[in-house]
Amino acid sequence: MNNKESLGELARDFLSSVDEATFLLEEKFGTRCILRLWGSGKIKRCGVVKGNVTYELHGVGCAVKLPHVLVDFDYGPDGRIDGFDAWRLFIYASELPEKHPKYQSKEVLNLEFEEHVASGRFEPMPKGRNGFYCLSKNN
Template sequence: MINITLLDIIKDYQTGADKAVLIFKNKYNVNDILEGWHSGIYEQTGKLVDEGLYFYAFHGIGLAAHFKDKIVDFDFAYFPEPRHDGFDLWRLTNFIQNQRNKYPDYNNKEKIEREFNEIIENGIIAKPKLENSTTLYFFKDTLTTEIINEAPRKNNNNSQKKSQTWWKKLLGYK
């Protein structure tokens, strides 16, 4: 049996986002799929079943893409070029919940959150500092050093320490 980690799930999520973007780029010959939607090249919602997209819905700065075996809901971040490989806890949790049979070890939201916080603390993922703010995380090795925002990592450590202290007091631990 293969031991699947949250990092493997993130990569699967990113692969799904890549697939959705490529479907639109190839079918409609566009570089920026959000611009294609805003320009009226295709509808906000629809189906591209022949391409493997059973339903899609553009929203704000993102896309929900329904494939036969998964649903990937992702947003774009602008570096200034659009990127779609970002993720956050909410998006990953929904991605996992839509594939409970594929990821049975991740049916516990607390486990997902704990592991997500661990990969932040370990410096594997980070939020970029961008002119147009984003709530998305990216693999740190895909970001240039000058745009890595270390604040969430530091804040996360502090809030976790406070939380542990609170629980210790509540339960009478020293």
């Protein structure tokens, strides 16, 4: 059991999966942010990216089922994909309990999340995305 894992490691793992997912979306659709394609009726809300990789759009976000994990993220200002909140990190950790055992507890994750925000290791997303954070440059 990895109780020494840091929340920064979990956030970096989450963002790595988001990057993997959006790379696959870009390969298929020509863009990492596929919301406009859905909004204009060019793609369906749910579909197959390739093989057993699927996507489902919702609100301002997307859930992509990769072969090893489901990653659910929101598109941020200017199409940014590096934002997260405590809930998304918890859901992601829940998908990978062997890799992220420490964060199977919402209470542990929420407490550390608040500490990371207070210490500046997670910083608010710019341009008014309330409740969403990104890794600080010092993390």
